[in-house]
Each structure stands twice: as structure tokens, then as C-alpha cells.
Amino acid sequence: MQRRDFLKFLGLTLFPGFWGCKTEPEQRSQNYRFGYYQVNFLRPPGALPEGQFLKNCIQCGICAEVCPVEAVVFFKENMEGRVIPHTPYIVAADKACNLCLKCTKICPTGALFPVERMEDVKMGLAVIEENLCFPYIQQGGCGACYTICPVNAIRLDMQKYPKMINEDCVGCGLCEEICLQKVKAIRVVKL
Numbered sequence: 001m002q003r004r005d006f007l008k009f010l011g012l013t014l015f016p017g018f019w020g021c022k023t024e025p026e027q028r029s030q031n032y033r034f035g036y037y038q039v040n041f042l043r044p045p046g047a048l049p050e051g052q053f054l055k056n057c058i059q060c061g062i063c064a065e066v067c068p069v070e071a072v073v074f075f076k077e078n079m080e081g082r083v084i085p086h087t088p089y090i091v092a093a094d095k096a097c098n099l100c101l102k103c104t105k106i107c108p109t110g111a112l113f114p115v116e117r118m119e120d121v122k123m124g125l126a127v128i129e130e131n132l133c134f135p136y137i138q139q140g141g142c143g144a145c146y147t148i149c150p151v152n153a154i155r156l157d158m159q160k161y162p163k164m165i166n167e168d169c170v171g172c173g174l175c176e177e178i179c180l181q182k183v184k185a186i187r188v189v190k191l
Contacts, residue, residue, distance in 0.1 A: 041089035041090065041091060041190075042089060042090045042091075042092060042097075042123050042124050042171065042173060042188060042190060043088065043089060043090070043123065043190075044063050044067075044071075044072050044088050044089075044090060044097065044103045044104075044112055044123075045097060045099065045101060045103065045104055045112070045115055045121040045123055045170075045172075046101070046103070046104035046107070046112040046113045046114065046115045046121065047111065047112055047123070048110070048111055048112075048113065052111075053087075053111050054084050054087065056109045056110055056111035057084075057087050057088070057109065057111040058108070058109055058111075059074070059084075059085075059086035059087060060108065060109075061074070061086075061088075062103075062106050062107065062108065063088050063103035063106065063107060063112060064088060064103075066102040066103055066106050067100075067102065067103060068098065068100055068102070069095060069096075069097075069098050069100075070095060071090045071095040071096060071097050071098070072088045072089070072090060072103060073088070073089060073090070073091070074086050074087065074088055074089070075087055075089060088103075090123075090173065092124075092172070092173020092174075092176040092177055092187070092188045093173070093176050093177060093179075093184055093187070094177070095177065096172055096173035096174045096175075096176060096177040097123065097172045097173060097174075098150075098172070098174070099118040099121060099150055099170070099172050101115050101116075101118065101121070118150060118151060118170060118172075119151055119168075119170065120170075121170040121171070121172065122170060122171060122191060123170060123171035123172060123173070123188070123190075124169075124171030124173070124188040124189050124190045124191055125164075125166060125169050125171055125188065125189055125191055126145075126153065126154070126164055126169050126171065126173075126175050126176065126186055126187070126188050127164070127186065127187060127188075127189055128145075128162055128163075128164055128185060128186045129184075129185050129186070129187070130161075130185075132181050132183055132184070132185035133161075133162065133181070133185035133186070134180065134181070134185070135159070135160055135161050135162070136161055141160050142162075142180060143156060143160065143162070144175075144178045144179060144180055145162050145175035145178065145179060145186050146162050147178075148174045148175060148178045149174065149175055150172065150174065151168055151169070151170055151172075152165075152168060153165045153166075153168035153169040153170070154175060162186070171188045171190075171191070172188075173188045175188075176188050
């Protein structure tokens with residue numbers, strides 16, 4: 001490799017952040033890969049259906065300000081028409097929603113409608129990938145997802161394998177955040 005080629009390679013791989021070259025939303029980590037495809041972002045609790053949410057959200061940022069765990073973050077740029085910049089989202093693998101529901105009560109436009117009980121939230125649905133989960137692949141016991149679930153949507157069967165109770169899951173993502181696997185064995189998908 002010639003010196004010029006090496007410097008070009010070095011500049012393209014190490015320094016694009018200095019020039020602001022971004023093609024994806026702000027990402028806090030790469031831990032939310034699940035198998036071979038990327039997990040979708042989640043909207044905060046109480047979010048209207050996506051089309052209505054995008055029409056109503058004025059990108060004021062109040063939902064993030066009241067979030068005690070700083071789970072709510074914002075897209076930085078337009079994702080080829082899929083999302084609008086500065087709209088709130090949550091990446092559960094990095095920082096899940098703790099279901100305090102403060103954001104649902106403070107939204108000035110109704111893009112997030114008020115939710116009184118955490119059991120009434122429907123942000124998504126947790127899915128267990130058995131090929132990655134420690135108990136299923138005979139790598140010892142775990143139960144972290146079962147322990148953290150605030151609505152008891154995960155049960156352990158007789159062999160201590162976690163099982164989802166889909167109708168009870170609210171999609172908060174606490175199970176995904178606490179999963180001990182580097183490639184998360186449980187993830188929350190949008191409904």
C-alpha cells in the first residue's frame with residue numbers, strides 16, 4: 001500500500017466524525033443488533049400511531065427533559081423519509097424506559113397521550129431469540145429479564161427458560177437493556 005492510499009484509508013475510516021459525516025440516527029452503541037438485522041427504534045410511551053405521531057410532534061424536547069433515566073433521545077437527520085429529524089425515540093438496548101410515564105402527561109400536542117397505568121403502555125413487544133439466550137444454549141442460568149420485568153410479562157418455565165407472555169408485555173425494553181449477551185437475546189420490536 002502506498003503512502004497516499006494509506007493516508008486516504010486512514011482519513012476515511014478514522015476521521016469522518018470531524019466533518020460531520022453521518023448517515024444514520026445518533027447511536028449510543030452497537031449493542032442493539034439482534035442476529036443479522038438491526039432493531040427498530042421505539043417511540044416513547046403513549047405515542048400515537050406513527051403517522052399521527054409525526055403530524056402532532058412539534059419536536060419541543062419536553063419529553064426528554066422530564067425523562068428521569070434519559071432514555072428519550074432525538075433523531076439528528078431525515079432517514080430517507082422514514083423519520084423526521086428531532087423526533088423522540090428510545091433504543092432499549094442502551095437505555096430503556098422505566099415506565100415513569102411523565103412524558104405522557106407533559107406532551108403539549110397530544111403526540112404522546114396521557115397514560116395512567118404502566119400496564120396500559122404499548123411501545124412494542126419483547127421477543128426472545130432462543131439461539132442466543134444463555135439457558136437455551138446450555139450456558140448456565142440467567143433470569144435477568146424475568147427479574148427486571150415491571151409487569152411480569154416474562155415467566156420462567158420448569159427448566160428455567162424465559163417465556164414471554166405477549167399480552168402482558170408493554171415493550172418498555174428493560175429486559176433488552178439488562179440482557180447479559182453482547183448480541184441481545186431479547187429485544188423489543190415495534191408493533
